[in-house]
Amino acid sequence: MSSPKxxxxxxxxxxxxxxxxxxxxxxxxxxxxxxxxxTAWDPAPDAEARLRRLVAAAWPALEQLGLAPxxxxxxxxxxxxxxxxxxxxxxxxxxxxxxxxLKRELLAKLDAATPAGVVIASSTSGYPMTDMQTxxxxxxxxxxxxxxxxxxxxxxxxxxxxxRTDPDAVGWLSRFYECAGxxxxxxxxxxxxxxxxxxxEALWREALHMVANGEATVADIDRSITExxxxxxxxxxxxxxFALAGGEGGMAHMLDHFGPSLKSPWTRLEAPELDKELYDAxxxxxxxxxxxxxxxxxxxxxxRGVIAVLRATGRLPRDGDA
Amino acid sequence: MSSPKxxxxxxxxxxxxxxxxxxxxxxxxxxxxxxxxxTAWDPAPDAEARLRRLVAAAWPALEQLGLAPxxxxxxxxxxxxxxxxxxxxxxxxxxxxxxxxLKRELLAKLDAATPAGVVIASSTSGYPMTDMQTxxxxxxxxxxxxxxxxxxxxxxxxxxxxxRTDPDAVGWLSRFYECAGxxxxxxxxxxxxxxxxxxxEALWREALHMVANGEATVADIDRSITExxxxxxxxxxxxxxFALAGGEGGMAHMLDHFGPSLKSPWTRLEAPELDKELYDAxxxxxxxxxxxxxxxxxxxxxxRGVIAVLRATGRLPRDGDA
Numbered sequence: 310m311s312s313p314k315x316x317x318x319x320x321x322x323x324x325x326x327x328x329x330x331x332x333x334x335x336x337x338x339x340x341x342x343x344x345x346x347x348t349a350w351d352p353a354p355d356a357e358a359r360l361r362r363l364v365a366a367a368w369p370a371l372e373q374l375g376l377a378p379x380x381x382x383x384x385x386x387x388x389x390x391x392x393x394x395x396x397x398x399x400x401x402x403x404x405x406x407x408x409x410x411l412k413r414e415l416l417a418k419l420d421a422a423t424p425a426g427v428v429i430a431s432s433t434s435g436y437p438m439t440d441m442q443t444x445x446x447x448x449x450x451x452x453x454x455x456x457x458x459x460x461x462x463x464x465x466x467x468x469x470x471x472x473r474t475d476p477d478a479v480g481w482l483s484r485f486y487e488c489a490g491x492x493x494x495x496x497x498x499x500x501x502x503x504x505x506x507x508x509x510e511a512l513w514r515e516a517l518h519m520v521a522n523g524e525a526t527v528a529d530i531d532r533s534i535t536e537x538x539x540x541x542x543x544x545x546x547x548x549x550x551f552a553l554a555g556g557e558g559g560m561a562h563m564l565d566h567f568g569p570s571l572k573s574p575w576t577r578l579e580a581p582e583l584d585k586e587l588y589d590a591x592x593x594x595x596x597x598x599x600x601x602x603x604x605x606x607x608x609x610x611x612x613r614g615v616i617a618v619l620r621a622t623g624r625l626p627r628d629g630d631a
Numbered sequence: 632m633s634s635p636k637x638x639x640x641x642x643x644x645x646x647x648x649x650x651x652x653x654x655x656x657x658x659x660x661x662x663x664x665x666x667x668x669x670t671a672w673d674p675a676p677d678a679e680a681r682l683r684r685l686v687a688a689a690w691p692a693l694e695q696l697g698l699a700p701x702x703x704x705x706x707x708x709x710x711x712x713x714x715x716x717x718x719x720x721x722x723x724x725x726x727x728x729x730x731x732x733l734k735r736e737l738l739a740k741l742d743a744a745t746p747a748g749v750v751i752a753s754s755t756s757g758y759p760m761t762d763m764q765t766x767x768x769x770x771x772x773x774x775x776x777x778x779x780x781x782x783x784x785x786x787x788x789x790x791x792x793x794x795r796t797d798p799d800a801v802g803w804l805s806r807f808y809e810c811a812g813x814x815x816x817x818x819x820x821x822x823x824x825x826x827x828x829x830x831x832e833a834l835w836r837e838a839l840h841m842v843a844n845g846e847a848t849v850a851d852i853d854r855s856i857t858e859x860x861x862x863x864x865x866x867x868x869x870x871x872x873f874a875l876a877g878g879e880g881g882m883a884h885m886l887d888h889f890g891p892s893l894k895s896p897w898t899r900l901e902a903p904e905l906d907k908e909l910y911d912a913x914x915x916x917x918x919x920x921x922x923x924x925x926x927x928x929x930x931x932x933x934x935r936g937v938i939a940v941l942r943a944t945g946r947l948p949r950d951g952d953a
Binding site for chain 1: 652653681688689691692695696697728729756757779780781784785786787789814816818820822823824826827828829830831832833834835836837838839840841842843846847848849850851852853854855856857858859860861862863864865866867868869870871872873875876877878879888889891892893895896897898899900901902903904905908909912913916917919920927930931934935936937938939940941942943944946947
């Protein structure tokens with residue numbers, strides 16, 4: 310292959326979305342809201358009607374999020390073939406069903422039909438790109454760009470290349486997503502499930518065990534999160550949240566106090582050994598995250614944040630808003 | 632023992648908090664904000680100064696949450712002995728360090744010093760009451776009441792009795808916490824770690840594995856939650872959130888589509904077998920939770936909720952508030 314000629318991330322105007330179910334359709338809505346021209350293709354017979362319904366349902370949210378100048382649902386073109394969808398694309402987002410062989414073949418087809426150099430991202434929620442890029446003639450431009458549902462609302466996207474991915478394509482994709490208003494984590498290695506999916510999958514599996522054993526109902530599980538840790542996690546991640554459980558002693562005190570709980574059968578997941586290296590990595594990671602803020606500062610931030618979330622979610626009246 | 636004479640949950644005015652660290656102090660702040668008279672005892676030499684600092688730091692949050700009539704930090708009395716703290720209490724909350732032998736002995740001491748019939752709750756984050764109530768003369772009034780940090784801000788409290796706990800004491804405690812403004816899940820059995828702690832512990836253990844393996848930094852982990860699933864979990868629990876990933880087909884479609892991912896190595900936690908019974912329990916649980924709301928209704932609720940949370944947490948300007 311010749312070296313890729315890519316539109317700069319800042320200059321992209323035309324985006325193709327291949328696969329237009331819940332995730333692909335959510336991407337379409339996101340890119341439309343951000344003012345891009347979007348072409349979309351999906352093999353399902355009723356795909357266009359469903360996609361336009363999804364975009365219409367998302368539009369009020371997109372308006373509240375703030376539309377880019379010129380953004381319009383009219384800038385969506387649904388094509389009859391995959392080839393038409395990607396023919397003029399400056400970026401391609403693939404969101405096909407989560408089947409490895411299907412993804413492999415589809416990415417090879419997309420690679421054959423898409424102008425040279427254009428980056429092709431896969432929304433896969435778990436497959437490493439190394440396993441998906443095997444059939445493509447130009448695997449260097451294939452990158453994972455894993456969003457969260459709905460992509461037009463949840464900022465996070467995780468970016469990771471495969472063994473045969475060109476590092477420039479990874480860098481280009483991370484920058485492009487930032488231009489398109491996403492919050493990007495670029496991973497330097499492939500981990501099945503990436504980061505957030507591993508974390509939420511651990512929680513999900515434990516929840517399924519509890520339902521299977523009759524230990525909690527679906528309603529208990531949901532309420533235990535929305536009335537409990539979920540309120541904190543919109544404001545502060547699990548590591549820094551736990552650091553505050555250590556009081557004025559922070560994460561080090563928390564690990565000294567609750568470290569032994571890692572031996573308790575609190576989940577079916579075996580914990581790692583809390584050796585000095587891990588202890589130090591967690592404590593210094595929290596120190597870095599605090600970035601000079603004292604525990605009192607962090608407690609104040611968390612408290613104001615959670616109160617704002619309680620108001621925002623209707624658990625507190627909003628008229629007393631400060 | 633004679634049958635217990637208890638103040639009705641609605642009439643309680645005097646609460647004792649034994650152990651006044653981060654959790655015990657957070658309970659003190661909560662009960663003060665709700666207008667109770669609170670006595671507190673903690674054996675640490677600087678306990679009173681630390682406790683009064685914690686209450687002062689929490690007070691702005693308590694004001695925003697809405698103080699009960701007459702609520703004041705002046706209604707806190709720190710006593711020199713455990714016995715003085717509980718002598719006139721109508722309810723006792725124990726929040727000592729998480730050590731089984733210590734909890735066992737302390738609960739026996741509290742039982743000996745507290746007026747007959749008064750319910751004594753333990754804030755333990757993981758021990759079953761069955762294991763903690765063994766040394767007490769009147770184990771029937773000992774119940775787990777497990778809060779989340781900080782107790783004055785996070786509504787959830789999980790209530791569970793031990794084998795020797797009187798079911799009336801469990802019922803009394805759940806009702807009392809409701810009167811005191813908490814959101815209560817009453818469990819009908821003892822599960823180590825209860826519900827929410829098992830769920831967040833699974834996530835925490837997976838996060839520790841990732842740090843230990845160099846797969847993600849502390850900052851990556853926190854951001855992957857606050858910019859990702861954490862935004863949804865303040866609004867909608869993990870089960871109903873995942874149901875929406877199934878699009879118009881809901882949880883059944885989601886399980887058909889992502890069920891096979893349970894076999895993927897996305898966490899170190901082994902998943903349960905997704906047999907028909909579990910499948911049906913999860914799908915019907917989500918149907919119950921939806922309670923007649925369509926997928927479109929739920930998507931609309933989630934979108935409005937997440938946008939409100941994005942505004943509340945400063946990710947979107949608040950002046951465009953609808």
